[in-house]
Amino acid sequence: MKSGFVNIFGKPNAGKSTLLNALMGEKMAIVSHKVQTTRHRIKAILTEKDYQIIFSDTPGIIEPRYKLHEKMMQAVKGSLEDADVALLMVDVNEDFEESNQIFTALHLKAPAIVVLNKADKASDEQQQKAIEFFRKQPYCKKVVVLSALKKKGIDFLLEKILAYLPDGAPFYEGDDLSDMPTKFFVSEMIREKIFELYGEEIPYHATVLVQEFKDKATLTKIGADIIVQRETQKGIILGEGGSMIKKLGTNARKDIEAFLGRKVFLELFVKVRPKWRDNEMQLKEYGY
Numbered sequence: 001m002k003s004g005f006v007n008i009f010g011k012p013n014a015g016k017s018t019l020l021n022a023l024m025g026e027k028m029a030i031v032s033h034k035v036q037t038t039r040h041r042i043k044a045i046l047t048e049k050d051y052q053i054i055f056s057d058t059p060g061i062i063e064p065r066y067k068l069h070e071k072m073m074q075a076v077k078g079s080l081e082d083a084d085v086a087l088l089m090v091d092v093n094e095d096f097e098e099s100n101q102i103f104t105a106l107h108l109k110a111p112a113i114v115v116l117n118k119a120d121k122a123s124d125e126q127q128q129k130a131i132e133f134f135r136k137q138p139y140c141k142k143v144v145v146l147s148a149l150k151k152k153g154i155d156f157l158l159e160k161i162l163a164y165l166p167d168g169a170p171f172y173e174g175d176d177l178s179d180m181p182t183k184f185f186v187s188e189m190i191r192e193k194i195f196e197l198y199g200e201e202i203p204y205h206a207t208v209l210v211q212e213f214k215d216k217a218t219l220t221k222i223g224a225d226i227i228v229q230r231e232t233q234k235g236i237i238l239g240e241g242g243s244m245i246k247k248l249g250t251n252a253r254k255d256i257e258a259f260l261g262r263k264v265f266l267e268l269f270v271k272v273r274p275k276w277r278d279n280e281m282q283l284k285e286y287g288y
Contacts, residue, residue, distance in 0.1 A: 001167065083108070092145070
């Protein structure tokens with residue numbers, strides 16, 4: 001039996017969450033074309049007859065500007081410490097040197113597989129250039145080229161991960177897919193819809209807190225607060241006559257129902273908490 005922690009690192013928008021979802025065959029992490037979508041370290045448990053892999057999707061590595069960013073980078077640091085195998089994600093179409101500097105600064109102790117993502121959008125020449133560049137780096141044990149979005153190259157990557165995974169008993173029993181509570185995934189699904197529906201600014205100023213989660217006989221009743229920093233942002237979330245929050249609720253409810261496998265009654269409220277991203281107590285309350 002093989003068992004261990006496989007942690008995913010990389011710049012924002014390299015495709016880390018998309019890769020996690022492809023490896024798991026389930027939607028475990030929210031995905032958006034906007035950077036810094038992932039704020040928490042999300043553990044996903046893949047258990048098969050001969051192995052158990054605990055994947056961690058970490059926030060994209062950035063220079064912290066708020067206490068929220070500091071919390072996000074602490075999640076990255078925690079992932080460095082328990083990794084048995086590191087997956088270093090690179091958008092094959094972007095500048096390699098920036099990613100290389102980040103990976104070198106991680107001072108990895110675990111064997112590292114460089115994952116060149118978005119190969120479906122890159123020429124053969126570009127892919128070859130990237131392979132040759134990363135093969136020369138001292139932290140790199142293997143280079144794998146794939147497309148997480150198209151799910152191409154996923155089985156090959158899994159094969160390479162297992163080659164480096166240590167022998168050991170499973171860390172988790174049963175068929176759990178994550179160590180995170182259901183409420184966390186519900187709040188993330190609502191937050192994903194905020195990323196999809198609103199402009200560049202709003203998603204970075206908003207977070208979601210599930211206040212009520214009750215299973216009734218025929219449905220699950222969920223009440224969630226959307227936290228923003230300013231009254232103007234509250235107005236944008238609500239939309240004219242409440243049109244936008246209604247759309248947000250409808251879109252989120254469909255995903256939550258698919259996730260829970262039952263009917264959902266979803267109520268959303270918008271609350272203003274000035275400068276919540278720099279407030280230690282509020283960050284703790286919101287799960288950061």
